[in-house]
Amino acid sequence: MEFLDIRVIDIIDIVLVAFLLYYMYKLVKGTVAINIFVGIVILYAIWKLTELLEMELLSTILGGFLGVGMFALIVVFQQEIRKFLLMLGSTNFRARRKFLKQFRLISEDSIAVTDIQAILNACHRMASNHLGALIVFRRNNSLDFVKNSGDQMRIQVNQPIIESIFYKNSPLHDGAMVIEDNWIAATRVILPVSNEKRIPQRFGLRHRAAIGITEKTDAVCLVVSEESGQISYIKEGDFVLYEDTEELAHKLETDLSF
Numbered sequence: 001m002e003f004l005d006i007r008v009i010d011i012i013d014i015v016l017v018a019f020l021l022y023y024m025y026k027l028v029k030g031t032v033a034i035n036i037f038v039g040i041v042i043l044y045a046i047w048k049l050t051e052l053l054e055m056e057l058l059s060t061i062l063g064g065f066l067g068v069g070m071f072a073l074i075v076v077f078q079q080e081i082r083k084f085l086l087m088l089g090s091t092n093f094r095a096r097r098k099f100l101k102q103f104r105l106i107s108e109d110s111i112a113v114t115d116i117q118a119i120l121n122a123c124h125r126m127a128s129n130h131l132g133a134l135i136v137f138r139r140n141n142s143l144d145f146v147k148n149s150g151d152q153m154r155i156q157v158n159q160p161i162i163e164s165i166f167y168k169n170s171p172l173h174d175g176a177m178v179i180e181d182n183w184i185a186a187t188r189v190i191l192p193v194s195n196e197k198r199i200p201q202r203f204g205l206r207h208r209a210a211i212g213i214t215e216k217t218d219a220v221c222l223v224v225s226e227e228s229g230q231i232s233y234i235k236e237g238d239f240v241l242y243e244d245t246e247e248l249a250h251k252l253e254t255d256l257s258f
């Protein structure tokens with residue numbers, strides 16, 4: 001039977017579609033786009049069913065709608081498509097750099113391991129003094145599009161420098177700090193603010209900006225609240241819960257080392 005004649009390439013085809021659907025679902029999960037995504041999947045399933053049952057009229061109408069709908073989808077999912085392409089284009093950036101380092105094509109110190117302890121010590125000191133701070137850690141995706149809004153620099157991460165940057169009267173304290181590998185790469189950076197309705201009212205713009213950048217890129221953020229002195233860890237547009245400093249350090253280490 002021709003129907004059961006499955007080739008290896010068919011299996012690869014199915015696996016790739018499954019991956020594509022999974023990543024699309026991951027991108028839209030938690031946003032309003034998930035409802036649109038589910039709606040489209042249902043519509044597509046009905047269309048295929050009408051085709052199978054040879055319901056000519058309905059399948060022509062649905063087929064035509066889904067055809068034109070492609071353009072509407074590009075507009076509706078503009079943010080998600082952008083994020084997906086960004087993810088695709090910069091995946092395994094670190095792995096590629098490590099690979100190049102082996103052949104000494106890029107310098108050793110340019111991918112030094114982030115001094116997480118120094119950053120967390122600075123955060124704890126700032127938290128106990130009720131000094132607000134917002135630190136963004138670059139992972140795979142480039143943060144150049146936000147770095148341009150602030151002052152670009154290249155200072156090796158160290159505790160007193162981080163504290164003095166976020167010190168209230170410092171000219172650099174406003175906005176976010178971007179950290180790449182073990183370098184403070186920018187300060188006074190303005191981040192995209194999240195419009196997510198689920199964020200509790202008590203969190204203001206600093207937290208919304210951290211959520212915003214982690215929604216749009218794979219960066220992770222540490223936020224020190226000026227008001228409560230609480231340190232929040234934010235990843236993929238959400239607060240990551242942790243028990244104590246060791247657990248936070250471990251999570252950061254894991255997230256920055258892939």
Ligand SMILES: Nc1ncnc2c1ncn2[C@@H]1O[C@H](COP(=O)(O)OP(=O)(O)OP(=O)(O)O)[C@@H](O)[C@H]1O
Nearest residue numbers: 132174175176190191204205206207209225226227
């Ligand atoms: N879009 C943004 N990008 C980067 N930093 C921002 C942005 N918006 C606000 N901030 C920073 O957050 C500070 C204001 O924080 P706000 O009090 O609104 O936030 P919050 O989440 O309530 O934090 P806190 O608990 O520290 O008060 C600003 O002074 C600025 O430094």
